[in-house]
Amino acid sequence: MQDSEAAILDRPEILQILFHPRKAPDTPPPAGAMDLDVGAEDGVNLGCRFYLASKDQPHLLFFHGNGEIAADYDPVGPVYNDHGLSLLAADYRGYGKSTGSPTVSAMLSDAHLVLDAVARWMKENGRTGPLWIMGRSLGSAPALELAASRPGAMAGIVIESGFAHTVSLLQHLGMDARALGIGESVVFSNAEKIAKYKGPALIVHARFDHIIPLSHGQDLYEKCPSETKALEIVENANHNDIMIRAGLDYFRVIRDFIRKADNG
Incomplete structure (x- = not known):
């Protein structure tokens, strides 16, 4: 998406629906984790928190949902590590330890800055494991922005509770997008x-997601032309309890798909 196209969504009435930023407490990362700051050209600082497994194991550059911050994953990061995955969580502008204010256009352009910074950090620190991109809910937008424009920079993608269509999502959230000229x-x-x-793609969605209906996940799966793709539907789950309902299977599914794709 070009900046001019994304800017169509940078309207106050849309931003207040899409973004619910909150700041992180000024505390150090937990044991086994580290913070990385990514500077944008306009002086904004983008905060990231890394939960690290072994250097040769897969890395997940993770874009979270709109009511979340990277520090929310302090209890979850070690579980990813136990499954042989490093979780590299990035905050949007105004979220966590990031400065600035969130917009759709900035979220998408910042994703490229974060990807570049993560790639440099991995090279400088001898992190030889493959880099995957993961997006949850709102985070599916920056994840798929990178997948569409820079597929060679990643080993594969994981989309959890992602949306397929902008207009239907806005309408589902109570915004008459077409009345605003957005199609x-x-x-x-x-x-x-x-x-x-065309790279490996895992789509994970809750059966009873009330915010982003399952049909969005199914559409993403159907539209993806990859020969290595899977759709995992979490039964008896909703948008905000999908990880709880799935339990450790949530992490096993991601780990096993990545292992199969990396070894395929």
Whole structure:
């Protein structure tokens, strides 16, 4: 998505629906984790928190949901590590320890800065494990922005509770997008982006997601042209309890798909 296209969504009435930023406490990362700051050209600082497994194991660059911050994953990061995965969580502007204010256009352009910074950090620190991109809910947008425009920079993608279509999502959230002149022909949807991505793709979605209906996850799966793809539906789960309902299977599914794709 070009900045001019993304900027169509940078309206106050839309931003207040899409973004619910909150700050992180000024405390150090927990044992086994580290923070990385990524500077943007306009002086904004983007905060990231890394939960690290072994250097040769897979890395997940993770874009979280709109009501979350990277520090929320302090209890979860070690579970990823126990499953042989490093979790590299990035905060949007205004979230966690990041400065600035969130917009759709900034979220997408910042994703490229974070990817570049993570790639440099991995090279400088001898992190030889493959780099995967993961997006949850709102985070599916920056994840698929990178998948569509820079597929060679990643080993694969994981999309959890992601949305496929901008207009239907806004309408589901109570915004009359078409009355504002916003259509899928104006704003590229995630479905159009994943249709450009041929690498390994895992789609995870809750059966009873009330915020982003299962049909979005199914559309992402169907649109993806990859020969290595899977759709994992978590039964008896909703948008905000999908990890709890799935339990350790949540991490096993991600680990096993990545192992199979990396070894395939």
